[in-house]
Amino acid sequence: MNTVTDLIERFGIGKRGSSAVTHNGTGYFAVTPQAPYDGSLSAADQARQLLDKADLRLAEIGSGKDRLLFVAIILPDMANYGEMNAVWDEWVAGIAPPARACFSGALASPYMKVEMIMVCATN
Template sequence: MAEGAKRFGNLPRFSSIVVHDNTVYLAGQVSQLVDGDITAQSEDVFAKIDALLDEAGCSRDSIISAQIWLADMDDYAAMNEAWDKWLDGRAKPVRVCVEARMAKPHYKIEVLAIAILNDA
């Protein structure tokens, strides 16, 4: 176990947030919107990330890295529109976006983010 790590939202298989050495690691976030299109699911996932970052003591301004998985790369442009709106005027993190088969058929997007605590 990592000494000094703080864990939040402990679920049966993983923590939602781990904070270690002023770095905030979020578990991958998916949308539960079964009928939501990529825009709705992206906005839902980004809102979840905002809530988790707030719980950890920082904000989307602190994100330094994001990994995005899309069920279908045909959704790339629409996801980017939601992404650009979400990060409008903010420093952009490094990012990767790839296509992947998702754990559930209605998942269109999953996002993992790493941030730095604001007071670091």
């Protein structure tokens, strides 16, 4: 008999959390730009770094950007909304984009200009 814990797979288990978790065909993870965070980079450059990491993480858990269900985008400064959107639009070009929300919020590092929380379908 399968239990709920039998259907959970954790990736990159660390002291405080896992880099991703899948459960019953759905994957969950947050992604940030490349650490250590470089505050001299533009929000667009950090978004590119973040989305490159997202592609790798999606592949690691048996998914892809075309299987994204929902993305929450957090920007500490909404003045960066336009440049982040330009990078996002390029990244999702050619696929049916996921549902998405974008909001302003403080991030863990003052050098981080964007963070995303992603939910996707997995194999």
